[in-house]
Amino acid sequence: MDRGSSAVIAYAADRVLNTDPVETIERGVVLVDESRIEWVGRRADFDKLGAGRGAQLVDLGDVTLMPGLIDAHVHLAFDGGDNPVDRMNRESDTQQVALMVRSARRLLSVGVTTARDLGARGYTDVVVRDAIAEGTLQGPRLLTVGAPITITGGHCWFMGGEADSFHDVRKIVRLHHKNRVDQVKVMATGGFMTLGSAPWYPQYETEALVVIVAEAHRVGMRVAAHCHGVEGIRRAVEAGVDTLEHCSFVLEGGELSYDPQLGELIAASRAFVSPTINLRAKDFDPTFIERLGQLRRAGARFITGTDAGIDHVPHHGYPQSLPLYRELGMSTAEVIESATSLAATALGLSGVTGRLAPGLDADLVAVRGNPLDDLSALADLELVVARGRRFVPDELPEIGPLPDDLVPMTERHSFERLDGDDA
Numbered sequence: 001m002d003r004g005s006s007a008v009i010a011y012a013a014d015r016v017l018n019t020d021p022v023e024t025i026e027r028g029v030v031l032v033d034e035s036r037i038e039w040v041g042r043r044a045d046f047d048k049l050g051a052g053r054g055a056q057l058v059d060l061g062d063v064t065l066m067p068g069l070i071d072a073h074v075h076l077a078f079d080g081g082d083n084p085v086d087r088m089n090r091e092s093d094t095q096q097v098a099l100m101v102r103s104a105r106r107l108l109s110v111g112v113t114t115a116r117d118l119g120a121r122g123y124t125d126v127v128v129r130d131a132i133a134e135g136t137l138q139g140p141r142l143l144t145v146g147a148p149i150t151i152t153g154g155h156c157w158f159m160g161g162e163a164d165s166f167h168d169v170r171k172i173v174r175l176h177h178k179n180r181v182d183q184v185k186v187m188a189t190g191g192f193m194t195l196g197s198a199p200w201y202p203q204y205e206t207e208a209l210v211v212i213v214a215e216a217h218r219v220g221m222r223v224a225a226h227c228h229g230v231e232g233i234r235r236a237v238e239a240g241v242d243t244l245e246h247c248s249f250v251l252e253g254g255e256l257s258y259d260p261q262l263g264e265l266i267a268a269s270r271a272f273v274s275p276t277i278n279l280r281a282k283d284f285d286p287t288f289i290e291r292l293g294q295l296r297r298a299g300a301r302f303i304t305g306t307d308a309g310i311d312h313v314p315h316h317g318y319p320q321s322l323p324l325y326r327e328l329g330m331s332t333a334e335v336i337e338s339a340t341s342l343a344a345t346a347l348g349l350s351g352v353t354g355r356l357a358p359g360l361d362a363d364l365v366a367v368r369g370n371p372l373d374d375l376s377a378l379a380d381l382e383l384v385v386a387r388g389r390r391f392v393p394d395e396l397p398e399i400g401p402l403p404d405d406l407v408p409m410t411e412r413h414s415f416e417r418l419d420g421d422d423a
């Protein structure tokens with residue numbers, strides 16, 4: 001189907017899985033009118049209502065039809081290869097856009113119908129977002145942040161978002177707003193991917209984060225805080241950010257240890273945790289999931305994101321990341337909720353996507369099997385519909401094992417390297 005042809009389609013499936021709350025309609029129908037969901041219910045009721053609507057019936061049979069999935073943390077401009085930062089720094093903005101189009105298509109090819117891109121150069125993300133929104137390109141609905149706000153020489157400074165003083169940070173939020181980004185990302189701590197940046201060091205005083213949050217919220221933009229180190233996480237929470245990215249509890253020197261007091265603070269706050277669990281999570285940081293499990297038991301709310309695009313994390317690895325959330329003590333239903341309705345709420349899209357309800361955008365996936373029984377069913381896609389438009393998945397490259405000589409990210413202390421001999 002493409003836009004312009006018959007507009008009303010009834011997708012029938014043996015199981016229609018809704019997400020708020022998570023419940024299954026046996027033999028259900030989702031009626032789609034152009035880009036929107038018009039009706040959701042049982043096949044028997046649909047037949048009674050009559051297809052007086054002139055709907056074209058597409059019977060998908062033995063599949064689970066459900067809302068499209070959400071990845072709350074991706075990097076379209078990183079290629080997921082050996083050295084994505086190097087590639088970004090070599091490429092022109094035009095080349096970056098080409099890469100971003102491929103990344104976006106790969107996300108949609110595995111059923112991700114909404115993605116929040118957390119850092120791009122020169123508002124290339126806004127260009128790609130708009131092209132998808134207007135139908136020029138096919139891809140997930142994108143939320144953009146432009147260049148992450150960071151201190152001079154700080155984490156991901158090369159994307160162009162350096163700002164230090166209160167004046168600077170207020171100004172860059174305004175500049176981003178003027179250039180029509182959707183949200184703001186601030187690097188509350190250093191990171192693993194930037195020379196001269198250490199993940200455990202906070203980059204801003206709480207007061208500067210407060211300025212960023214106030215200025216962003218004033219114009220209706222949410223704030224995502226990249227934060228690895230405990231002190232930076234604490235400051236981000238105190239400043240009232242909306243999502244905590246990574247939240248990895250890194251201590252001085254790179255030691256990794258859950259902090260129960262901070263966990264309580266996070267659970268009591270407004271912030272959602274976007275922990276960036278991806279298919280490499282255990283290789284990169286063998287105890288990450290254990291620490292997140294403790295955070296979850298403290299009561300924190302999690303949404304799913306993968307950091308797709310960073311070293312060795314391809315954009316089409318999303319389905320493989322979801323079963324790992326079970327190890328945090330989440331049920332399959334809770335994981336599905338985190339990947340759909342809860343993520344939509346956290347990103348400010350609850351009136352747009354993440355559920356099957358009349359008036360919402362028709363973002364749908366159908367998978368063989370039943371993800372409520374086994375989340376790996378989400379890798380077995382039968383249908384992808386984004387804003388009512390059917391998408392034929394691209395052929396995707398095999399996801400290989402990690403190179404043998406990989407140094408885990410948690411052991412790469414790039415801060416030392418800035419002045420060290422191997423810099």
Ligand SMILES: [Zn+2]
Nearest residue numbers: 073075118307
């Ligand atoms: Zn990231």
